[in-house]
Amino acid sequence: MSAAGYTTIYNEVLRDRTLSLEAKGLFAVIKSFVGLPDFALSKRRLGYACSDSGYLLNAAWKELKQKGYLQHYFSQAENGAFCHVYNLMQHPSEPVDFVYSPSIDRPNGDVACISDAQRDYTNISTSVLRDKTISLASKGLFALVSHLMKIPDFVLRPEGIRAFCMEKVKHFSTLWKRFKISGLLKQHRFPSGQENHWTYEYKLCETPDLETPYLTNYHIDGSVSTVATIDGFLAKIKTQVSRIRKNVCVNQKDKPRAVRRRLRRQIEQQINADALRRQFGSELTGTVVTAVCNIKYADKLFIKGAAVTQEHREQISRRISQESMERFLNSVTIDFGRIENPVAYLQTSLYTYHQKLLQPSQAEPVSTGTPEQPLADWELEWLERVKAKRHSQETE
Structure with a gap:
């Protein structure tokens, strides 16, 4: 026998197929506190006796009220404070949820069991019902299995236990596994x-x-x-x-800091993001805006493994415009399905592309101050072949 003794749980509640395992477990937990000196029933107090979230506890609480197993009355004391009392029913009754009753003379939070001869019941270990590491569903299963194992010739099987539960097969299998792991x-x-x-x-x-x-x-x-x-x-x-x-913490450290909305709008105006969206789509334009924001405002910027100074970043940022973005996007093909990090890829590509624009083109002829020399015969012949080849390619 456990140090805390046993709690009498009505078998009618355990066999009720319309009641969830969480609600059965909550009924058993409340019953274990009935008669305890200085105990005041509240959802906050019950939360200390189970491992479930506040959402699941509140759902089981509402279910007991809707099925008529928990009646809630309130009255007003002489000092104006509200007094809440509860009845825990052996049999389901008409729902009583927050009903005013001026004749209440019980202390606030008092809970009483309304039962008959109590001949149909099962004794459950109180220490299990009050264990804060065990979920309400596991407590409900523990009470139900304890009752079924005392039935003569009853063969305990998960399928047979589920016949007394409202849970579907998949949900019941999950709760059954958690019950064993507990x-x-x-x-x-x-x-x-x-x-x-x-x-x-x-x-x-x-x-x-x-x-x-x-x-x-x-x-x-x-x-x-x-x-x-x-x-x-x-x-x-x-x-x-x-x-x-x-791993999540490491990935969060690698992410650049978020750019304020005001600064992002400035970038969108600089490159005329609305026009780019109409031409290249919202997804690609949004990724481009983020990449430009990182180039200009990120705490640190690394291009091909090398850190970039703030001075060079400002020079590149000033060169970025709607025209340069259109030329860049028309010259590349971006497949988001094959690029692991599109933002990092674009900020590297954009930086490299605009860095080349800052450098003098090596293809431009250098002025020497002397008139151009006439082309040789072989040079004229070579130009004619190039023109003919281009013409044939364009007409194909």
Whole structure:
């Protein structure tokens, strides 16, 4: 017997197919606190007795009220404060949700059980019901399985347990696995004598057992194999989660700082982003604007592994215009499906392209102050061949 004793849970609630496992678990948790000195029922207090989020707890709370298992009355004290009292019902009744009752003489947060002879009930370990590391669904399953295992000739199977639950197959399978991982249920699998056929036996634990395996396989040759212990399973999950968080933090550090909306609008006006969107599309134009913002405003800029000074960045930024952007985008083909980081690719390409514009073109003839010399015969013949080749290509 656990140190906290046992709590009597009505079997009618556990067998109610219209009630979710979370609501059954919440009913059992509330019942474990009934009669406790100085206990005031509230959702905040119940949150300390389970591992569920506030959303799931609130949903189970509303479900108990809608199904008539939890009645909520209130009155007003002499000092003007509201006094809330609750009735926990053995049988479902008409919903009573926040109904004014001037005749209430019970203290605020008081909860009372309304039951008959209480002949149909199951005793559940109170320490499990108040364990803050166990979810409401697991507590509901623990109470339901405890009741079903006491039925003579009842063969415990997940399919048979689901017959007393409102959850669908997929959701129930998830909750059943979490129930085993919680350390409250041990599963033993034996060969039935036929190939690929097994029989199962289950054992409930009144306290979570995280040190021993939750599944033990017994083979025909007499050997025994086990699934990794729950502690090992949870440690593996924690390692994976910590690795994911670490990678997320590293990726966030590599990202350039966000540019203020005012500065981004300035860049859009500089390159006439509206005209570029009509010509090249919103996705490509938005990526180009971000790349130009990084060139001009990022804390640090690296082009092909080399850091770029602020002076050179300002020179490049001044050269960027609508005309230069149109010439650049018409000269390249960008496939977003093959580029891992389009922004980084574009800011490197844009910087390199406009850097070349700053340098004097090597193709321009250098003026020597002397008149041009006439072309030689072979040069004239070569030019005629080039013109003829271009003409044939254009007419094809």
